[in-house]
Amino acid sequence: MWKTDFSIPRICTFLILPFVLHAQGKNSFVQMAKKHMYPFSFDTSFHGDGWEKIITAAENHKYFLLGEDHGAAEIAMFSEELAKRVRFDLFVTEIDSVTACITKELAAKTSTELDSFTTNHPSALSFYSAQEEFQLIRELTKSNADIWGLDQVSL
Numbered sequence: 746m747w748k749t750d751f752s753i754p755r756i757c758t759f760l761i762l763p764f765v766l767h768a769q770g771k772n773s774f775v776q777m778a779k780k781h782m783y784p785f786s787f788d789t790s791f792h793g794d795g796w797e798k799i800i801t802a803a804e805n806h807k808y809f810l811l812g813e814d815h816g817a818a819e820i821a822m823f824s825e826e827l828a829k830r831v832r833f834d835l836f837v838t839e840i841d842s843v844t845a846c847i848t849k850e851l852a853a854k855t856s857t858e859l860d861s862f863t864t865n866h867p868s869a870l871s872f873y874s875a876q877e878e879f880q881l882i883r884e885l886t887k888s889n890a891d892i893w894g895l896d897q898v899s900l
Contacts, residue, residue, distance in 0.1 A: 749838045750806050791826050803831040818877040825881045828888065836885050837893045845894030852886040 785793035796879045809831075811824055828836075838845070848870055851859055863874055873879050885892060 746899050787822075790792060792824070799827070800830050809833070816872065816875070818875070819883045821875070821877040825877075825884045828881065828884045828890070831884065832888050833890045835891050835893060837895055840873065840894040841873050841896050841898040842894045843898055844869070844871055844873070845892045848879075849886055849892050852879075854885045 783793070783795035783798050785791055785797075785799070786794035811820075811827075840848070851862060851870070854862075859879070863870070868874055870879065873882055882892065
């Protein structure tokens with residue numbers, strides 16, 4: 746159950762913040778960054794003050810945006826760990842809606858069936874063809890999150 750809603754004032758504050766920081770000078774920006782830096786680390790799982798702040802933010806907001814970089818397994822691993830701790834109702838991703846449907850169906854299949862599909866159609870799942878990326882989809886479908894693809898249909 747979501748506890749708070751995303752608010753317009755928060756968006757406006759976020760958009761204005763870089764201009765305010767620039768006007769105050771670089772020194773203020775560095776000081777503010779140091780004051781609000783919360784490190785976290787990973788060995789077999791994520792931990793640290795920064796990780797707990799991320800979990801709290803994800804639990805307390807209706808919308809949670811993850812930026813990503815294609816082909817970086819760490820982003821998918823981070824997202825999967827987040828999905829294990831926080832239940833998401835919806836995952837919106839940069840694939841097309843057809844691929845999203847196929848990916849959801851494959852998430853329920855065995856590893857052998859998935860391997861067969863990816864052997865016959867090596868790049869059909871876009872970046873979810875990578876093992877770490879697909880594991881994120883499996884974790885999301887395990888918790889009954891819906892998966893929406895909003896990109897154009899690819900080959």
